Amino acid sequence: MEVGSCRISVVFVFLTICFCSDFGTAIDTITSSQSIRDLETIISRANKFKLGFFSPGNSSNRYVGIWYNKLSTSAVIWVANRNKPLNDSSGIITITEDGNLVVLNGQREVIWSSNVSNSVNNASAQLLDSGNLVLRDNTKGVSIWESFEEPTDSFLSGMRISTNIRTGEKVKLTSWKSPSDPSIGSFSAGLDALNIPEIFIWNNSRPFWRSGPWNGRVFLGVPNMNSVYLDGFNLVVDDQEGTAYLTFSFVNMSLFFVLKSKGVVEERKWIEEKAEWMVPFWNPNTECDVYGMCGAFGSCDPLKKPICSCLRGFEPKNVEEWNGGNWSDGCVRRIELQCERIKKTVEAGKEDGFLKLKMMKVPGFSDWSSAPESEGQCREQCLNNCSCIAYAYDVGIGCMLWSGNLIDIQKLRSAGIDLYIRLARSEFNKIDLKVVIIVPVILGVIVFVITVCAFFSWRWMDKRKAMKEKNRVMQLDEGEVYKELSSENINQTKFQDLPLFTFEELVTATNNFHLTNKLGEGGFGLVYKGKLQDGQEIAVKRLSKASGQGIEEFMNEVVVISKLQHRGLVRLLGCCVESGEKLLIYEYMPNKSLDAFLFDPVNRELLDWRKRFNIIQGISRGLLYLHRDSRLRIIHRDLKASNILLDEELNPKISDFGMARIFKSNQDQANTKRIVGTYGYMSPEYAMEGRFSEKSDVYSFGVLLLEIVSGRRNKNFQNDESLGLLGCAWELWNENNIVGLIDPVIYDPCFQVEMIRSIRVGLLCVQEFVKDRPTMSTVISMLNAEIVELPAPKQPAFIERRNVFDTESAEQSQNRISINNVTVTHIDVR
Numbered sequence: 159m160e161v162g163s164c165r166i167s168v169v170f171v172f173l174t175i176c177f178c179s180d181f182g183t184a185i186d187t188i189t190s191s192q193s194i195r196d197l198e199t200i201i202s203r204a205n206k207f208k209l210g211f212f213s214p215g216n217s218s219n220r221y222v223g224i225w226y227n228k229l230s231t232s233a234v235i236w237v238a239n240r241n242k243p244l245n246d247s248s249g250i251i252t253i254t255e256d257g258n259l260v261v262l263n264g265q266r267e268v269i270w271s272s273n274v275s276n277s278v279n280n281a282s283a284q285l286l287d288s289g290n291l292v293l294r295d296n297t298k299g300v301s302i303w304e305s306f307e308e309p310t311d312s313f314l315s316g317m318r319i320s321t322n323i324r325t326g327e328k329v330k331l332t333s334w335k336s337p338s339d340p341s342i343g344s345f346s347a348g349l350d351a352l353n354i355p356e357i358f359i360w361n362n363s364r365p366f367w368r369s370g371p372w373n374g375r376v377f378l379g380v381p382n383m384n385s386v387y388l389d390g391f392n393l394v395v396d397d398q399e400g401t402a403y404l405t406f407s408f409v410n411m412s413l414f415f416v417l418k419s420k421g422v423v424e425e426r427k428w429i430e431e432k433a434e435w436m437v438p439f440w441n442p443n444t445e446c447d448v449y450g451m452c453g454a455f456g457s458c459d460p461l462k463k464p465i466c467s468c469l470r471g472f473e474p475k476n477v478e479e480w481n482g483g484n485w486s487d488g489c490v491r492r493i494e495l496q497c498e499r500i501k502k503t504v505e506a507g508k509e510d511g512f513l514k515l516k517m518m519k520v521p522g523f524s525d526w527s528s529a530p531e532s533e534g535q536c537r538e539q540c541l542n543n544c545s546c547i548a549y550a551y552d553v554g555i556g557c558m559l560w561s562g563n564l565i566d567i568q569k570l571r572s573a574g575i576d577l578y579i580r581l582a583r584s585e586f587n588k589i590d591l592k593v594v595i596i597v598p599v600i601l602g603v604i605v606f607v608i609t610v611c612a613f614f615s616w617r618w619m620d621k622r623k624a625m626k627e628k629n630r631v632m633q634l635d636e637g638e639v640y641k642e643l644s645s646e647n648i649n650q651t652k653f654q655d656l657p658l659f660t661f662e663e664l665v666t667a668t669n670n671f672h673l674t675n676k677l678g679e680g681g682f683g684l685v686y687k688g689k690l691q692d693g694q695e696i697a698v699k700r701l702s703k704a705s706g707q708g709i710e711e712f713m714n715e716v717v718v719i720s721k722l723q724h725r726g727l728v729r730l731l732g733c734c735v736e737s738g739e740k741l742l743i744y745e746y747m748p749n750k751s752l753d754a755f756l757f758d759p760v761n762r763e764l765l766d767w768r769k770r771f772n773i774i775q776g777i778s779r780g781l782l783y784l785h786r787d788s789r790l791r792i793i794h795r796d797l798k799a800s801n802i803l804l805d806e807e808l809n810p811k812i813s814d815f816g817m818a819r820i821f822k823s824n825q826d827q828a829n830t831k832r833i834v835g836t837y838g839y840m841s842p843e844y845a846m847e848g849r850f851s852e853k854s855d856v857y858s859f860g861v862l863l864l865e866i867v868s869g870r871r872n873k874n875f876q877n878d879e880s881l882g883l884l885g886c887a888w889e890l891w892n893e894n895n896i897v898g899l900i901d902p903v904i905y906d907p908c909f910q911v912e913m914i915r916s917i918r919v920g921l922l923c924v925q926e927f928v929k930d931r932p933t934m935s936t937v938i939s940m941l942n943a944e945i946v947e948l949p950a951p952k953q954p955a956f957i958e959r960r961n962v963f964d965t966e967s968a969e970q971s972q973n974r975i976s977i978n979n980v981t982v983t984h985i986d987v988r
Contacts, residue, residue, distance in 0.1 A: 185200060185203075186200050186201060186286075187200065187282050187283065187284045187285075188252065188253060188259070188282065188284075189253055189281075189282045189283075190252065190253040190254070190255070190281070193250050193251060193252035194210065194250070194251040195249070195250055196220060196247040196248065196249050197210075197211065197247065200285050201227060201285070202227075202285045202286055202289075203287055204287045205227055206227055206287045206289070207225070207226060207235075207285055207287065207289045208224070208225055208226075208285075209223070209224045209285050209291065211223075211244075211247070214234065214334075214337065214340055215336075215337045215338030215339075216338050217243075217339065218245075219243035219244065220243060220244040220245070220246070220249055221237050221240065221243055221244070222237070222239055222249070222251055222261050223235075223236060223237045223238065223340075224236040224285065224289060224291060224305065226289075226428075228428070228433070233435065234312075234340070235289055236289070236291070236305050236309065236310050236312065237310050237340045238251075238261055239261050239269050240310060240334075240340040241341045241342060242269045244261075244263055244269065248263060248264030249261060249263060249269075250262045253281050253282065253283065254271075256274075256277040257274060257277060257278025257279065257280075257281035257293075257295065257302070258271050258273065258274050258281075258293075259271070259272040259281075259283045259303065272293055274293065276302070278295045278297070278302060279297065280295070280296040280297050281293060281294060281296060281302070282296055288314065288315065288316045289305075289306075289314050290304055290305055290314075290316070290317075291304065291305040292304050292305075308329075309329065309331055309332075310332060311331050311333050311334055311340075311416055311418075312331070312415070312416045312417075313331055313406075313414060313415040313416070314414045315406055315408060315413075315414070316405065316407060317405065318403040319347075319349050319357075319403065319405075320401055320402065320403035321401065321403075322400060323395075323400045323401060324400040325400075330346050330347055330348025331346060331347040331417040333346070333417045333418060333419050333420075336419050337419065337907075343419050344361055344421070345359060345360065345361055345419070345420070347423060348360075349393075349403065349404050350368075351402035352523075353523065353524055353525060353526050354371040354372065354524060354526050354555060355371070355372040355395065355402055355404075356368050356369050356372065356377070356522070357369040357377065357404065359417070359421055359423065359441075359442075361421060364449075365449040365522070365566075366421050366442070366448065366449055367421070367423075367441060367447055368449060368522055369441075370519050370520065370573075371520065371524070371552075372393045372555075373552050373553075373554030374554035374555070375554060376391075376573075378519070378552065378573060378574060378575055379519035379573065379574065380441070381570055381572040381573040383573065390406045390407060391404065391405075392404070392405055392406065412428035412430075413425060413426060413428065414426055418908065422440050422442060423440060424439070424440045425439035425440065435911050436911050436912070436915070436943050436946075437908075437909070437911065437912055438942075438943045444460040445458070445460065445465055445807075446458035446459065446460045446465055446568045446569075447568070449522075449565075450486070450566050451566075452465075452466035452467075453475075453485050453489065454475075454488035454489065454563035454564060454565055455469050455472045455488055455489040455490070455491075455563065455567075456468055456469070456472075456485055456489050457515070457567045457569060458567065458568045459568070459569040461569075461571075463725070466480075466485040468489035469513070470579075470581070470585070471491060471493070471513065471579070471581040471582070472490060472492065473490065473492050474487070474489055474490075475488055475490045488565075491582075493585060494582065495510050495544070495547070496509065496510055496582050496583065497509075497510055497544035509541075510541065510582055510583060511580075511583055511585075511586050512537065512549075512578040512579065512580055512581070513578065513579045513581050513585075514577075514578055515567075515569075515577045515579065516574075516576055517569065517570050517571065517573070517575070517576075518550075518567060518569060518575065518577040519566070519568035519570055519574050520550050520558065520574070521564040521565055521566055521567050521577075522566050523565075525558070525560070526555070526556065526557070526559075530556065530557040531556075532551070533551040535557070536549050536551045536557035536558075536559075537549060537578065539559070540559055541580075543559070543561075546559050546560070546580065547561060547564070547579070547580045548560040548577060548579050549578050550575055550577045550578065551575075552575050656716060656730070656732055657731065658732060658733065658734065658735075659732050659734045659741070660734065661736040661737055661741070663690070663691075663734075664688065664734055664743070666691075667688030667689055667696060667698070668686040668687070668698055671684075671686050671698075671700065672686075675687045675688065677697060677750065678750070683699060683700045683701045684700055685697055685699050685700075686698045686700065687746060688746075695748075696731060696743050696744065696746050697744040697745070698741055698743055699741065699742040699743075699744065700739070701740040712742065712816070716742070722783075722784070722788055722790070722792070724783040724788070725809075725811075726776050726777070726780025726783060726812060727780055727784075727811055727812050727813075728744055728745060728747065728803050728811040728813040729744065729811075730744055731743045731744060731745060744813070747803040747804060747811065748805065749804035750803065751801070751803055751804065752773065752799045752800070752802040752803075752804060752866075753798075753799035753800045753802075756799055756865065756866060756869060757799070757870075762869055762901070762903055763903050765808070765904070767904040767906060767909045767912075767913065769808050770867070770904060771909075772809070772810075773802070773804075773810045773866060774863055774866055774916060775938070775941060776809055776810040776811075777797075777812065777859065777862065778859065778937055780811070780812045781794070781812070781855055781859060781934045782935055782938060784812075784855075785852045785933070785934050786934070786935065792815070792818050792819070793818060793850055793852060793854065793855055794815065794817070794818050794858075795817040795818060795819060795844075795850060795854065795855070796814060796817045796836060796858075797812070797839060797855055797858035797859060797862060798838075798861075798862065799865060799871075801813050819850070838861065838871070838872040839857075839858040839861050839872070840857075840858070841853065841854040841857035841858070841928075841955065842926055842955040851928065852933065853928045853931045853933075856932065856934060856937065857923060857955070859923055859937070860919075860920045860921070860922070860923025860924035860931075861883070861884070861923075861924060863916060863917075863919065863920035864883055864884070864899070864917065864920040864921075864924070865883065867899065867900060867901065867913060867916055867917055867920065868887075868899050868900065868901055869901030869903060869904070870883055870901075871883070885954070887899050887917065887921060887954070888954055891917075891918075891921060896917055896918075897913075897914070899917055900913050900917075915940070915943065915948070916941065918951060919932075919937060919940045919941055921954065922937075922940070922949065922951045924954040925951060925953070925954060926952070926953065926955040930952055
């Protein structure tokens with residue numbers, strides 16, 4: 159029996175090896191005799207890609223697609239029957255008698271075909287490790303069709319995005335209609351090579367975004383391309399064939415680009431160590447990236463408000479629309495060019511000149527001239543051509559000239575080249591005339607200053623004495639400051655760095671502080687909306703006379719925020735100390751505070767992931783400015799959702815500096831006997847021992863980050879009221895189910911990696927011990943994926959200490975929604 163069993167085993171092993179060997183040759187291939195049915199797949203030889211049937215998103219329709227084998231159908235890179243789905247699982251992929259690759263339904267009807275015109279008797283389709291599905295004529299050994307030649311929404315290494323210069327025919331990407339519908343959407347992306355090659359994204363037939371011209375190494379309008387993609391991309395123009403194509407390849411790196419349904423191109427990079435996809439790059443990235451945002455002769459700068467401005471020498475075509483934020487009409491010249499007139503009359507000294515704009519994304523659709531070999535020669539060629547209104551020179555391209563409207567100009571910080579705009583000479587004479595007038599005026603001012611210096615010199619000693627007193631007050635223990643400050647002291651303070659408003663002005667602006675203008679309620683008074691006589695809208699915080707609190711906060715906010723300037727911080731416009739009233743005047747934020755959106759069942763849907771991530775990044779940059787980049791080193795001490803204000807574009811601004819403290823340059827932490835802040839956002843060392851530092855703000859930021867991703871308050875988490883948001887996040891993290899924390903309203907598999915990374919950063923920020931928490935500069939690098947390897951978070955604070963605090967008043971304060979909510983919680987430290 160044993161000998162017989164051995165013989166049977168040998169035969170079985172032999173047959174198995176033969177079968178597996180035969181099967182191995184066909185595992186990546188489809189033939190006329192080896193069809194693929196629904197639920198069956200083929201896998202490329204190195205197990206990188208898979209082909210089969212799938213259903214996208216929440217759809218029940220069935221499609222044939224190719225996806226990365228590592229992430230199943232969450233990384234689909236090609237779809238066959240995208241416009242004609244199957245409604246059941248009866249589909250078949252096979253090779254027909256004429257050699258075409260087809261998808262058949264249950265009735266054997268062709269719903270998709272490779273449409274090869276020449277009949278082939280012996281054909282097979284192989285899925286390659288590049289992700290390319292290749293249909294071959296086995297008799298001749300040649301390729302007759304490739305999926306890379308008919309891409310859907312994904313651009314992979316080795317693929318060619320091309321355009322026929324003569325016919326205009328393009329091989330381009332086309333977006334899905336939605337994440338659950340891969341049919342052809344509104345957006346497409348491809349190469350435009352009529353003059354100088356550029357990548358465009360089109361919304362139907364209208365330009366939506368462009369890369370700027372290709373200079374042989376990079377696209378000049380794509381920031382950071384020099385450092386990231388320099389050796390990966392290659393753009394080839396074949397004059398003989400009349401084609402141009404773009405391709406890319408990276409050694410030892412898995413990445414691809416995908417055109418999303420809303421027109422955004424994302425880079426997806428596979429991080430092997432983490433076994434996850436990351437999205438480190440996308441375009442359009444800002445409003446300024448949208449094609450023609452500022453119209454003709456308008457320039458866009460995402461770091462300015464408003465983002466659009468007319469080029470110098472130009473003015474808005476429609477002033478009313480422009481001032482209202484509609485910039486599409488663009489700008490027109492103030493003074494016409496003199497070129498033609500100068501040629502006729504030969505008037506010297508009145509010829510046109512050029513305005514130099516540095517680091518610009520140059521306009522689209524330029525003419526190209528190969529003749530000039532230098533910037534100077536390019537300038538002369540433009541100057542001698544009356545139709546030329548701008549030029550730019552790049553060594554890799556040569557001379558670029560523009561003769562029509564200049565559209566899609568943008569100020570860049572890490573890309574771009576110099577752009578020269580043609581202006582009438584009189585535009586420059588205005589500047590020269592100002593210099594001629596200003597110089598003698600300055601001399602007169604100098605004489606005047608010398609004359610009056612003696613008069614003011616004695617005032618300097620008096621001012622210095624006052625400043626010493628002010629510094630003495632700021633350096634006192636907080637409890638002593640609170641006792642020492644009084645209405646009389648504040649009235650005597652000279653607010654020399656801050657504009658003063660009269661109480662009468664503010665009464666008029668707020669309609670006598672009418673309740674219909676009430677925006678919210680802070681810890682020491684109400685906040686009202688107002689409008690000044692010049693039409694400017696403001697927010698007025700009024701200290702309650704009946705409140706015993708708020709005097710210190712008022713003074714502190716004046717001292718701190720009046721010295722800060724950052725787009726991530728709310729701007730203090732002025733104050734009023736008059737007739738026993740104490741008021742602070744801020745810029746008006748039309749969308750109120752973050753909590754009014756984040757925790758509202760209706761408004762929360764207005765904050766998709768892109769907006770929430772933008773808010774997270776904005777808050778982090780504002781905190782970094784406070785901690786490290788401002789001339790003062792500020793610890794906020796009350797960072798929370800109600801203290802994050804949102805402008806008209808939902809950009810965040812940190813507000814309420816009544817509890818902020820100024821640190822000396824060599825100071826790392828401070829102690830206080832008076833604990834102020836909001837329960838749920840306070841770090842353990844501050845709440846328990848009165849110690850605060852930069853890391854206290856980092857802790858508050860971590861709580862806020864987790865609230866933004868989850869859409870839940872820290873003390874009102876639905877899964878477990880007693881556990882709190884941090885405890886639930888920690889449990890889900892340990893259960894490897896952190897996706898369960900993400901707000902269902904914003905969840906999108908495309909952003910899952912970014913969402914999980916943000917949660918992980920949040921958990922790192924709320925770790926119990928100060929030394930374990932990152933600094934804000936490290937937080938920003940983590941969020942932007944500049945730091946790939948993130949440490950494993952340790953247990954958050956307060957998970958086992960929930961009964962330490964009297965939470966009733968704190969919870970009540972957290973339920974308020976206001977644009978400037980100051981919450982003061984007194985805790986006795988033992």
